[in-house]
Amino acid sequence: MILCDKCKAKEAVMHRIIITNGKKHAQHFCLECAAQAGIMMFKLPSFAELAASEQMSDNSSLKCVCGHTFSDFKKTGMLGCTECYNTFSEKLLPIISSAQLGRTQQKNRSFTSSVPNESEDVVSLQKLLDEAVATENYEEAVILRDKIRALSRDKQEEPK
Amino acid sequence: MNVSDVVLSCRVRLARNIDEFPFPSKLSKEQTCDLTEKIVGASKSFGEFNHVKISDLNPNERNRFVEKHLVSHELISCDNASFLVNEQETLSVMICEEDHMRIQCILPSLDLYSADKLSFSADKAFAEKLSYSQSPRFGYLTACPTNLGTGMRASAMIHLAGLTMAKQTDSLFRQIQKLGVLVRGFYGEGSAALGGIYQLSNQFTLGVSEDDIIETLDRTLNRIAEQEMNIREVLYQKNKTLIEDVIMRSFGICKYAKRLPYDEFMSHISNIKLGISLGILSNIPMQSADELLIKCQSASLALHMAENNIKAPDDVARAEYLRNNFFNMERYI
Numbered sequence: 001m002i003l004c005d006k007c008k009a010k011e012a013v014m015h016r017i018i019i020t021n022g023k024k025h026a027q028h029f030c031l032e033c034a035a036q037a038g039i040m041m042f043k044l045p046s047f048a049e050l051a052a053s054e055q056m057s058d059n060s061s062l063k064c065v066c067g068h069t070f071s072d073f074k075k076t077g078m079l080g081c082t083e084c085y086n087t088f089s090e091k092l093l094p095i096i097s098s099a100q101l102g103r104t105q106q107k108n109r110s111f112t113s114s115v116p117n118e119s120e121d122v123v124s125l126q127k128l129l130d131e132a133v134a135t136e137n138y139e140e141a142v143i144l145r146d147k148i149r150a151l152s153r154d155k156q157e158e159p160k
Numbered sequence: 161m162n163v164s165d166v167v168l169s170c171r172v173r174l175a176r177n178i179d180e181f182p183f184p185s186k187l188s189k190e191q192t193c194d195l196t197e198k199i200v201g202a203s204k205s206f207g208e209f210n211h212v213k214i215s216d217l218n219p220n221e222r223n224r225f226v227e228k229h230l231v232s233h234e235l236i237s238c239d240n241a242s243f244l245v246n247e248q249e250t251l252s253v254m255i256c257e258e259d260h261m262r263i264q265c266i267l268p269s270l271d272l273y274s275a276d277k278l279s280f281s282a283d284k285a286f287a288e289k290l291s292y293s294q295s296p297r298f299g300y301l302t303a304c305p306t307n308l309g310t311g312m313r314a315s316a317m318i319h320l321a322g323l324t325m326a327k328q329t330d331s332l333f334r335q336i337q338k339l340g341v342l343v344r345g346f347y348g349e350g351s352a353a354l355g356g357i358y359q360l361s362n363q364f365t366l367g368v369s370e371d372d373i374i375e376t377l378d379r380t381l382n383r384i385a386e387q388e389m390n391i392r393e394v395l396y397q398k399n400k401t402l403i404e405d406v407i408m409r410s411f412g413i414c415k416y417a418k419r420l421p422y423d424e425f426m427s428h429i430s431n432i433k434l435g436i437s438l439g440i441l442s443n444i445p446m447q448s449a450d451e452l453l454i455k456c457q458s459a460s461l462a463l464h465m466a467e468n469n470i471k472a473p474d475d476v477a478r479a480e481y482l483r484n485n486f487f488n489m490e491r492y493i
């Protein structure tokens with residue numbers, strides 16, 4: 001358990017990274033102290049937390065060309081450079097996946113070439129979607145809805 | 161009553177990094193200068209921007225930009241950072257915050273589609289001059305993997321006075337979180353949103369398209385705004401005297417108080433906004449109330465005091481500002 005930096009008594013639930021002179025410092029506060037200080041925080045699933053919760057037996061000496069190590073990432077939730085994504089890909093992927101609702105393939109509008117890979121058809125997906133909605137499994141429903149959309153969009157773009 | 165009575169502003173923010181440079185935390189001072197120059201240079205092809213360096217601003221000036229939601233709280237604590245902002249203050253680019261660039265467009269009321277358009281036209285212009293870091297799998301590469309993919313964070317400030325009064329916000333937020341929409345306080349604090357003002361934004365950035373993000377958030381906001389407007393009417397019809405009393409008391413306090421702490425001000429301005437939307441304070445333009453909301457935040461207030469040589473505690477200055485600049489106009493009632 002990380003204790004609050006201010007009262008040093010309660011559990012810190014709010015975390016932020018401060019950069020001064022290029023150096024990063026992590027700050028941790030409990031809800032009360034953060035609110036009192038009017039500190040602007042995000043309460044996203046912190047990557048440092050997610051990474052720390054992963055059981056990583058080998059605190060490996062893997063180091064990126066930029067000098068970043070995986071434990072640096074665990075401390076700050078930040079990567080050092082774009083190459084870090086390759087260097088630590090194996091460890092990053094499950095973390096990315098759990099924070100992005102299981103999705104690890106971009107669907108940006110600027111990348112029109114991204115193809116839905118599976119041979120899923122809209123009808124069976126729609127069935128799954130109905131099921132998911134009926135059981136109030138909204139996370140699943142969102143994924144399915146997006147898949148259906150992507151598929152039907154590609155279909156429309158196909159010349160007849 | 162319409163959506164602009166409920167939604168204060170909306171914003172689209174895009175995280176971008178430039179090839180050949182490490183993320184900001186690993187940049188040397190020289191690299192930061194070099195990169196900043198490149199970004200500022202690239203902006204010239206798109207439009208006129210003011211380039212503001214954080215190190216040139218005093219703490220109050222820094223915080224005022226945060227209070228206007230033009231830059232983040234994180235940016236103003238980076239001494240090497242800077243930002244670009246256009247004259248209308250609708251478009252800004254944070255340079256060397258968590259990522260090299262954070263292009264953001266902020267517009268009044270609910271107009272996410274325009275904010276999307278504007279931020280993307282800026283993005284396109286920059287992309288012609290700069291080479292963004294991208295990968296076929298993860299899309300735009302960002303310093304923190306929470307922004308991977310689109311790099312897009314779309315958000316809006318919504319005033320839920322009615323739903324807060326009716327104690328319906330908890331169940332509502334539980335519902336919308338299932339749709340991948342995050343809820344935070346006015347300035348992103350984790351604590352209770354002061355004055356019933358909340359920030360809603362997309363939680364996921366990867367594996368969704370920008371259009372889906374905008375569409376989902378816009379639909380969610382419209383639905384909530386409608387619920388909020390309905391409940392305001394219902395509450396008012398059922399408890400006419402009570403609601404009028406609450407609103408007129410807040411009006412009276414803002415008009416006559418000699419000191420007004422921040423929290424208290426936030427709840428009164430919330431009631432006043434509610435009163436405007438219900439036609440109880442029909443002569444006050446909603447825009448004036450929204451402006452007041454920003455002007456009475458601590459740093460903006462401190463700057464106003466410094467400019468006018470007023471020396472008084474924060475809460476006294478706030479009350480005085482209200483008396484002198486807004487509520488002295490009798491014609492409002």
Ligand SMILES: [Zn+2]
Pocket residue numbers: 004005006007008009010029030031032033034
């Ligand atoms: Zn504490």
Ligand SMILES: [Zn+2]
Pocket residue numbers: 064065066067068079080081082083084085
């Ligand atoms: Zn690296």
